[in-house]
Amino acid sequence: MAKNWVQQAKSLKPKNDLFIDGKFVPAADGERFETLAPRDGSVITTVARGKAADVDKAVKSAAAAFDSGVWSRADVRHRQQVLIRLAELLLENKDELALLESIETGHPIGDSLNVDVPSAARSFRWYGEALDKIYDEIAPTPNSALALVTREPLGVIGAVVPWNYPLIISSWKLAPALAAGNSVVLKPAENTNLASLRLAELAIEAGLPAGVLNVVTGLGAEAGAALGRHPQVDKITFTGSPAVGRMFQEYAGQTNGKQVALELGGKSPHIVFDDVEDIEACAVSVAWGIFYNAGQTCHGGSRLLVHESVHDKLLEATIRVAKSLKLGDTLDESTQVSAIVSEKQLERVLGYLEIAKQENAKVAMGGSRFTPAAGLENGYFVEPTILDNVGNSSRIGQEEIFGPVLAVTTFKTVAEAVQLANDTEYGLAASVWTKDISRAHKVARAVRAGTVWVNTFDVADIIVPFGGFKSSGFGRDRSLHALDSYTALKTTWINLGSQEIS
Known part of the structure; x- marks a missing residue:
């Protein structure tokens, strides 16, 4: 028997505060804003209106978690287990997540159930499963030396995602960033926040340490800009319009020169x-x-x-x-x-x-x-x-x-x-x-x-990269190349001295 999604939507009581350091908290100044249902224009709930002070709190939480090593230096098999468990929890809570996604985006509930949530779960599982199958390098040095080339997480990632596919696109960014050992501050689009907040809560249930994933809801000109300008953010990954994407490039240049990856739409x-x-x-x-x-x-x-x-x-x-x-x-x-x-x-x-x-x-x-x-x-x-x-x-x-x-x-x-x-x-x-x-x-x-x-169109999978040329941006979501983009190469050169064995 088909579910009564309209009735379920009426009885929803979604989490609607900021998610910082492993718990839900109101905005520092207590301000909120409405989120509306596209199907009928009604108010779903009010959401915390995070601003610069809240972004600063979230970034500092992420940075502290990163520096502690609780996730960034955790055994790769532990990170693997947590991400795979998160994928399982997404599927176990599929109905709730799909409903949250649909009521905010207007995306048909059947698509949210059968495409959006399963796709997000696959992203976390795929990157989790990849972690113990990736090897570092040894450079071809002279016999008197040993040079190791290893990949290390960047630090704090600011992920700013659009409203059209909140769960899917968030997972494209969160899964490889977390798999690599980074901490993340996620800024959802202004009108699609609820599924992202629930995702963060499920990540804690899966075993992700507090502070490793934070979600700051709010307006782009306030929370988004503050995240782009924050000096402790090491990289911004953004999907959205060309105009806003170029703002993030400006924010990076005006502050700490953080890396920026952009996916900025198309006319395909x-x-x-x-x-x-x-x-x-x-x-x-x-x-x-x-x-x-x-x-x-x-x-x-x-x-x-x-x-x-x-x-x-x-x-x-x-x-x-x-x-x-x-x-x-x-x-x-x-x-x-x-x-x-x-x-x-x-x-x-x-x-x-x-x-x-x-x-x-x-x-x-x-x-x-x-x-x-x-x-x-x-x-x-x-x-x-x-x-x-x-x-x-x-x-x-x-x-x-x-x-x-x-x-x-x-x-x-x-x-x-x-x-x-x-x-x-x-x-x-x-x-x-x-x-x-x-x-x-x-x-x-x-x-x-x-x-x-x-001879086909829009056939896609997490296994292949996604991104564009020209004004469509640069950088790639999905595939192992995305995992590369959330790490930095480190060379460790070891002097072995004389070749004589004594």
């Missing part, structure tokens, strides 16, 4: 050639690639670059798939497309639809706000929208909308397709659709993107 194209083998499969990938999570995905396939000879057939098939998607209440397990995260983001998306009219794009499907059910009139819902005849240099063709809006543009030649794909400030992801393996390889090499799929 599907490049569909005239020899695409399966139009129907392509249409499914195109539709899901932009309408999943109501288009609020950094690498979402928001541009469809299609050869003019297959434009009509693919557009018709994509509209057919899009119309088959079930739009509905966030807390209905059968819902496939639900709410935009906030009223602010809703207005942004609707604003772009007005711009599309000014730019003479043709609305092939959607284009309006909708209400999925009675009682949700104040929710933030936008129809899956397909805009045809979009000029690649237009604002619709260039700017990241971050909503359920697909921009369609045609091309004639392979060279033109590559030129259009690269004609954007972003370089996060792309897909190539062709049955010509030589063309697939050549175009994948030519497209400036951190991930290029061939």
